[in-house]
Amino acid sequence: xxxxxxxxxxxxxxxxxxxxxxxxxxxxxxxxxxxxxxxxxxxxxxxxxxxxxxxxxxxxxxxxxxxxxxxxxxxxxxxxxxxxxxxxxxxxxxxxxxxxxxxxxxxxxxxxxxxxxxxxxxxxxxxxxxxxxxxxxxxxxxxxxxxxxxxxxxxxxxxxxxxxxxxxxxxxxxxxxxxxxxxxxxxxxxxxxxxxxxxxxxxxxxxxxxxxxxxxxxxxxxxxxxxxxxxxxxxxxxxxxxxxxxxxxxxxxxxxxxxxxxxxxxxxxxxxxxxxxxxxxxxxxxxxxxxxxxxxxxxxxxxxxxxxxxxxxxxxxxxxxxxxxxxxxxxxxxxxxxxxxxxxxxxxxxxxxxxxxxxxxxxxxxxxxxxxxxxxxxxxxxxxxxxxxxxxxxxxxxxxxxxxxxxxxxxxxxxxxxxxxxxxxxxxxxxxxxxxxxxxxxxxxxxxxxxxxxxxxxxxxxxxxxxxxxxxxxxx
Numbered sequence: 001x002x003x004x005x006x007x008x009x010x011x012x013x014x015x016x017x018x019x020x021x022x023x024x025x026x027x028x029x030x031x032x033x034x035x036x037x038x039x040x041x042x043x044x045x046x047x048x049x050x051x052x053x054x055x056x057x058x059x060x061x062x063x064x065x066x067x068x069x070x071x072x073x074x075x076x077x078x079x080x081x082x083x084x085x086x087x088x089x090x091x092x093x094x095x096x097x098x099x100x101x102x103x104x105x106x107x108x109x110x111x112x113x114x115x116x117x118x119x120x121x122x123x124x125x126x127x128x129x130x131x132x133x134x135x136x137x138x139x140x141x142x143x144x145x146x147x148x149x150x151x152x153x154x155x156x157x158x159x160x161x162x163x164x165x166x167x168x169x170x171x172x173x174x175x176x177x178x179x180x181x182x183x184x185x186x187x188x189x190x191x192x193x194x195x196x197x198x199x200x201x202x203x204x205x206x207x208x209x210x211x212x213x214x215x216x217x218x219x220x221x222x223x224x225x226x227x228x229x230x231x232x233x234x235x236x237x238x239x240x241x242x243x244x245x246x247x248x249x250x251x252x253x254x255x256x257x258x259x260x261x262x263x264x265x266x267x268x269x270x271x272x273x274x275x276x277x278x279x280x281x282x283x284x285x286x287x288x289x290x291x292x293x294x295x296x297x298x299x300x301x302x303x304x305x306x307x308x309x310x311x312x313x314x315x316x317x318x319x320x321x322x323x324x325x326x327x328x329x330x331x332x333x334x335x336x337x338x339x340x341x342x343x344x345x346x347x348x349x350x351x352x353x354x355x356x357x358x359x360x361x362x363x364x365x366x367x368x369x370x371x372x373x374x375x376x377x378x379x380x381x382x383x384x385x386x387x388x389x390x391x392x393x394x395x396x397x398x399x400x401x402x403x404x405x406x407x408x409x410x411x412x413x414x415x416x417x418x419x420x421x422x423x424x425x426x427x428x429x430x431x432x433x434x435x436x437x438x439x440x441x442x443x444x445x446x447x448x449x450x451x452x453x454x455x456x457x458x459x460x461x462x463x464x465x466x467x468x469x470x471x472x473x474x475x476x
């Protein structure tokens with residue numbers, strides 16, 4: 001049995017305290033003075049994607065991570081010169097080691113959107129190099145997964161088999177099947193989401209790496225055509241995804257979403273016409289109401305983008321403000337007693353942070369929408385009645401035991417051993433509290449304490465906004 005030395009145990013116990021002391025100043029009241037350097041937080045938050053990289057790693061930026069999932073491959077493909085499969089890279093989804101194509105694509109779309117919105121602040125924070133590196137690692141995988149115009153990898157790894165293993169990804173030995181969508185097993189929602197992500201890839205890189213950008217755009221166009229031509233819900237074709245990332249909202253929202261982003265990348269009015277037609281045809285504006293923008297539902301974001309493309313359009317304004325206003329205090333969404341907008345129990349911080357990003361994009365500095373953004377991030381960082389932070393290494397009482405196999409680093413295939421996570425994944429946001437604000441830093445509670453690609457994307461967008469309006473350390 002693997003045992004920790006006394007020295008390591010002492011260091012593990014002291015490390016969270018050291019980080020906590022470095023990143024908080026507590027005052028004896030229900031409010032916490034948050035001395036947060038948003039640039040530092042942004043850089044730390046971006047490291048999450050390096051914690052979750054798969055494949056042959058090109059650097060040692062995370063010393064405790066190594067090569068993993070090297071045999072992941074599409075059907076019939078040949079390994080590269082290193083013997084690695086064509087799907088070996090990309091990102092593990094969350095605390096597990098499956099590559100779920102739908103939330104991965106959604107995370108790369110939202111992460112890229114954040115870069116487009118707040119590039120100047122990201123550059124000023126010296127975070128652009130890391131940010132772009134994170135994006136490329138994801139975009140590269142999406143292009144590798146698109147093995148032909150009408151074939152795309154939806155998932156690598158069997159969910160149930162993967163979740164039965166509790167250890168670092170470097171030590172995985174289970175079979176990792178690959179699940180595809182194609183003409184006879186379509187996945188419109190997935191194809192259009194991947195198209196959206198790669199459209200943004202083109203927009204980000206077109207002025208600095210034209211060859212790479214054009215490659216992204218070529219895939220974006222083919223994926224859009226594939227998804228639009230061969231209609232179907234991806235999780236109906238990939239049944240293994242149904243217990244993990246079933247597409248509850250269907251694909252109508254992605255038809256609009258993907259068409260908008262391809263229009264923004266190309267200026268092709270046909271794409272804009274499609275978006276407007278699908279928006280009306282499928283009542284996508286109504287889909288956005290009293291709901292969340294997330295890995296499954298893109299209707300709120302599509303509504304916001306159309307309101308920007310057609311400024312003054314009463315329908316789009318009504319739809320986006322109806323969505324946003326419902327999230328404001330008194331608007332309809334439940335709130336915890338301490339002030340977190342709490343739409344549902346599974347990772348409520350994820351929904352609040354993604355909504356906070358949308359609020360920042362739509363709002364103006366100092367209005368009710370950006371005030372929401374500031375208040376929600378403040379809560380997540382520990383400004384709440386329990387003085388509980390939900391970001392590893394930041395604020396009071398921050399988590400040290402997120403549900404994350406790699407950082408826990410059990411060598412005995414046990415979620416209980418070691419007692420505390422071996423490595424601190426600084427800047428990573430966990431799921432969040434119950435509706436009464438209660439939370440326990442319990443690794444076994446994946447509902448409240450897991451971390452994930454999609455959680456982090458909205459969080460990073462929100463941080464980027466705060467960095468854009470903040471030139472120094474301040475209290476939210």
